[in-house]
Amino acid sequence: MRILGIIVVILTGALLIYAMGDFPSWADPASPAHNHVSPRYIEKSLEQTSVPNIVTAVLADYRGYDTMFETTVVFAAGVVCFFLLRIPRKDEPTVRRYRHTLTGMTIRVKETRQIPPVLEEFERIDTLWAPHDLIIKTCCRILVPFLQLFGLYVIAHGHHSPGGGFQGGVILGASMILLAISHDLRTAIGRMSERVHAILCPAGVFIYAGTGALCMVLGLNFLDYGALAGILHVDPVTARSHGILIVEIGVGLAVMATMIWIYNNISSKGKYDEGL
Amino acid sequence: MKAQAQGKAIHHEPARESDSRPVVPSHGTARSLLSYAMAFFILFCLWVILSGKFDLFHLSLGVISCLMVTLFSKDLLFPEPRTAGSFAIWIRFIRYIPWLLYQIFMANLHVLYLVFHPKMMDLIDPQIFRLQSSLKGDLALVTFANSITLTPGTITVYVSIDGTFTVHALDKQSREGLPGEMERRIAKAFGEE
Amino acid sequence: MIWQLDLAILTLVVIAAIGAIAIKDLLGSAILFGAYSFMMCLLWAIMGAVDVAFTEASVGAGVSTVFFVAAVFRTTRRTKD
Amino acid sequence: MDTFFLGCGLYLSFLMVLSLYRAVFGPTVLDRLIGVNAIGSKTAVLLILIGLIYHRVDMFVDIALAYAMLNFIAVLAASRYFQKRKGLFGE
Amino acid sequence: MDVIVVFLIICGLIFFTGGAVGILRFPDFYSRLHPAGKLDTGGALLIMVALALFNLHHFSLSTLLTGFKIILIVVFVFLSSPTAIHGIVDAGVRAGLGPWTKKND
Numbered sequence: 001m002r003i004l005g006i007i008v009v010i011l012t013g014a015l016l017i018y019a020m021g022d023f024p025s026w027a028d029p030a031s032p033a034h035n036h037v038s039p040r041y042i043e044k045s046l047e048q049t050s051v052p053n054i055v056t057a058v059l060a061d062y063r064g065y066d067t068m069f070e071t072t073v074v075f076a077a078g079v080v081c082f083f084l085l086r087i088p089r090k091d092e093p094t095v096r097r098y099r100h101t102l103t104g105m106t107i108r109v110k111e112t113r114q115i116p117p118v119l120e121e122f123e124r125i126d127t128l129w130a131p132h133d134l135i136i137k138t139c140c141r142i143l144v145p146f147l148q149l150f151g152l153y154v155i156a157h158g159h160h161s162p163g164g165g166f167q168g169g170v171i172l173g174a175s176m177i178l179l180a181i182s183h184d185l186r187t188a189i190g191r192m193s194e195r196v197h198a199i200l201c202p203a204g205v206f207i208y209a210g211t212g213a214l215c216m217v218l219g220l221n222f223l224d225y226g227a228l229a230g231i232l233h234v235d236p237v238t239a240r241s242h243g244i245l246i247v248e249i250g251v252g253l254a255v256m257a258t259m260i261w262i263y264n265n266i267s268s269k270g271k272y273d274e275g276l
Numbered sequence: 277m278k279a280q281a282q283g284k285a286i287h288h289e290p291a292r293e294s295d296s297r298p299v300v301p302s303h304g305t306a307r308s309l310l311s312y313a314m315a316f317f318i319l320f321c322l323w324v325i326l327s328g329k330f331d332l333f334h335l336s337l338g339v340i341s342c343l344m345v346t347l348f349s350k351d352l353l354f355p356e357p358r359t360a361g362s363f364a365i366w367i368r369f370i371r372y373i374p375w376l377l378y379q380i381f382m383a384n385l386h387v388l389y390l391v392f393h394p395k396m397m398d399l400i401d402p403q404i405f406r407l408q409s410s411l412k413g414d415l416a417l418v419t420f421a422n423s424i425t426l427t428p429g430t431i432t433v434y435v436s437i438d439g440t441f442t443v444h445a446l447d448k449q450s451r452e453g454l455p456g457e458m459e460r461r462i463a464k465a466f467g468e469e
Numbered sequence: 470m471i472w473q474l475d476l477a478i479l480t481l482v483v484i485a486a487i488g489a490i491a492i493k494d495l496l497g498s499a500i501l502f503g504a505y506s507f508m509m510c511l512l513w514a515i516m517g518a519v520d521v522a523f524t525e526a527s528v529g530a531g532v533s534t535v536f537f538v539a540a541v542f543r544t545t546r547r548t549k550d
Numbered sequence: 551m552d553t554f555f556l557g558c559g560l561y562l563s564f565l566m567v568l569s570l571y572r573a574v575f576g577p578t579v580l581d582r583l584i585g586v587n588a589i590g591s592k593t594a595v596l597l598i599l600i601g602l603i604y605h606r607v608d609m610f611v612d613i614a615l616a617y618a619m620l621n622f623i624a625v626l627a628a629s630r631y632f633q634k635r636k637g638l639f640g641e
Numbered sequence: 642m643d644v645i646v647v648f649l650i651i652c653g654l655i656f657f658t659g660g661a662v663g664i665l666r667f668p669d670f671y672s673r674l675h676p677a678g679k680l681d682t683g684g685a686l687l688i689m690v691a692l693a694l695f696n697l698h699h700f701s702l703s704t705l706l707t708g709f710k711i712i713l714i715v716v717f718v719f720l721s722s723p724t725a726i727h728g729i730v731d732a733g734v735r736a737g738l739g740p741w742t743k744k745n746d
Contacts, residue, residue, distance in 0.1 A: 551643070551695075554647065554650075558650060558654060561654060562654075562657065565657055565658060565660075565661040568661040568662070568664070568665060569661055569664060571665065572664050572665060572673075578670065580670055580729060580732060580733050580736070581670055581673065583729055584664060584670075584673055584674060584677045584729065585664065587677060587681075587725060587726075587729070588660060588661065588664060588677050588681055591681045591682070591685050591718065591722070592657065592681070594685070594714060594718070595653075595684075595685055595688050595689065598689070598692050598711065598714075599692070602692060602695065602696070607692075607696055607707050607711075608703065608707050611707055611710045611711060611714070612710075614714055615710065615713065615714050615717070618714050618717045618718050618721065619717060619721070622721040622722075622724070622725050625725045625728065625729065626724075626725060626728050629725075629728040629729045629731070629732035630728070630732070631732075632732035632733070632735060632736045633731065633732050633735045
């Protein structure tokens with residue numbers, strides 16, 4: 001069976017390599033991909049949208065529908081994770097562990113009916129014992145704000161540099177994931193609760209679709225940002241640039257919230273109490 | 277011996293532990309405002325370096341982003357408002373960096389010599405040992421731990437709360453160099469002499 | 470396009486991919502998949518597709534490895550192969 | 551100068567092969583982690599080298615910056631696994 | 642100027658070589674971390690500084706800012722690399738991996 005598999009793989013690979021001979025060579029100006037719409041994008045995108053990065057202009061303006069449904073797919077992934085994994089009923093674990101922050105000793109509290117009061121010197125830790133790691137906690141605590149600022153920079157500068165909503169959203173989500181890994185999941189959820197990121201995720205998609213619908217209300221086609229010129233008090237070309245920025249912010253919000261949502265659900269088995 | 281050391285640490289600890297706890301609500305409004313301003317200033321400097329565009333539109337975007345990050349996670353950057361205001365620590369810490377870089381360079385040469393030595397197995401003698409540090413603050417402890425990791429043949433394995441370091445050392449020479457001058461310099465930089 | 474560097478990185482991509490498939494341990498496989506993702510990012514960057522490289526760097530290197538590790542953490546680590 | 555940078559890039563990718571050996575054949579998973587960490591630090595340098603060869607450093611530097619931060623998260627998550635589940639020899 | 646850049650890059654490459662060879666040659670997991678933690682960080686520092694210097698050839702505001710960004714990468718590497726190494730070594734200790742010493746050789 002194994003040998004058969006290897007033979008099939010080698011045959012398919014040989015077929016693919018053979019078919020590669022018919023490809024146009026790299027950066028061939030006569031290849032079909034460079035002949036239909038690419039020249040128009042390259043020539044016109046700067047004067048039509050005033051966005052130097054052509055990829056962003058194509059992604060958010062010329063191919064706006066495509067990106068909108070991509071965002072919807074990301075949103076759907078978050079929702080699917082939520083419905084598959086989340087256990088809404090709260091069943092408390094029978095054993096809780098607390099750490100005395102001054103000495104580092106741990107205490108087990110077993111089978112109590114009422115939850116012990118929150119004390120200053122005790123912090124709750126996970127059932128799977130994790131050490132109080134001063135280095136990782138301090139370094140990640142310093143790193144997280146810079147990571148968040150970098151994510152916002154990537155979203156805001158999608159016009160001039162590589163990047164945009166997807167990448168910036170992932171970096172923003174990664175900053176919260178870093179907080180959840182270095183401290184614990186409860187700290188991260190305390191900073192951004194489930195309700196917040198469950199609202200932010202559809203809100204991002206709504207910003208995208210709402211901008212398109214607003215353009216339609218104002219008398220142009222769906223996602224034709226030139227219509228926003230009247231509201232923003234700028235000429236239509238700048239309005240298209242601003243419209244792209246608004247859409248990117250929507251994408252960034254949706255992607256960030258989805259990343260946090262998926263991570264929280266997977267790492268805590270849908271219980272939202274203890275994570276990785 | 278170790279329990280004794282821990283007990284000693286506990287006795288004089290509560291006073292400093294209670295004000296270096298991670299998230300303590302601060303009551304001094306002026307201090308708190310100062311730390312907000314400091315966090316905003318640092319983040320905005322970073323934004324200017326990252327952005328490189330000085331027109332009004334991008335700068336206002338930067339102000340909005342920095343305000344959002346400052347409000348959302350200022351207590352991560354400065355958990356206790358006191359440290360934000362003390363410029364002396366910043367200046368002394370910057371003066372500590374060149375010495376650290378020099379030490380890192382020497383450490384790299386030492387490890388390089390070990391790596392390419394044909395009889396490397398005879399030269400190295402890995403061991404795990406403990407050392408007691410007299411540093412107090414969280415940041416000072418973390419700086420010391422990371423400096424140990426970056427300099428000659430030593431890696432910090434674990435730092436306990438009362439300042440006991442567990443260190444893995446590659447050979448005898450690197451074991452002897454600790455704690456030594458590095459701890460003194462860090463204590464000086466963080467004003468803990 | 471720098472063909473020498475392209476060729477070298479392509480070889481690395483193939484090695485990393487075969488390694489990620491061949492390892493039985495799921496956690497090691499997830500870690501090697503991270504290395505594969507580094508190489509893919511470099512490959513996109515060499516081809517000049519900077520935006521794709523950025524997406525690969527942020528999604529592939531950081532977040533997807535974390536997701537895999539979290540999934541392995543909550544399930545089992547052995548493959549039944 | 552471009553030729554020199556190209557040579558540096560080729561040499562770095564050769565060093566990556568050595569690190570990849572440790573990542574593929576490492577006896578324990580933590581050895582693989584060391585190998586991947588070493589590859590990650592070389593990748594950030596290589597990205598800037600490519601940027602210098604293409605004369606567009608300002609674009610590639612963002613990617614390298616994202617890399618330096620995100621590589622760290624993956625390594626930290628994988629090491630967190632071992633602090634909680636103690637089975638090292640799971641292969 | 643070019644001479645300094647080439648010298649620094651070659652030093653950095655030697656450090657990287659030491660890191661890669663050290664990861665292969667050392668006997669156990671703990672001692673492999675030493676070259677991975679130190680030599681890679683030092684090599685990245687030297688090469689990044691050299692590239693930032695080379696970038697300043699055509700001196701202008703944008704190249705200056707790009708140089709600053711490269712230095713920023715170095716700062717982040719210096720913050721994150723020891724932390725990652727510490728995380729790995731701590732995981733090794735918790736997982737119960739014994740260190741290689743001379744006695745049981």
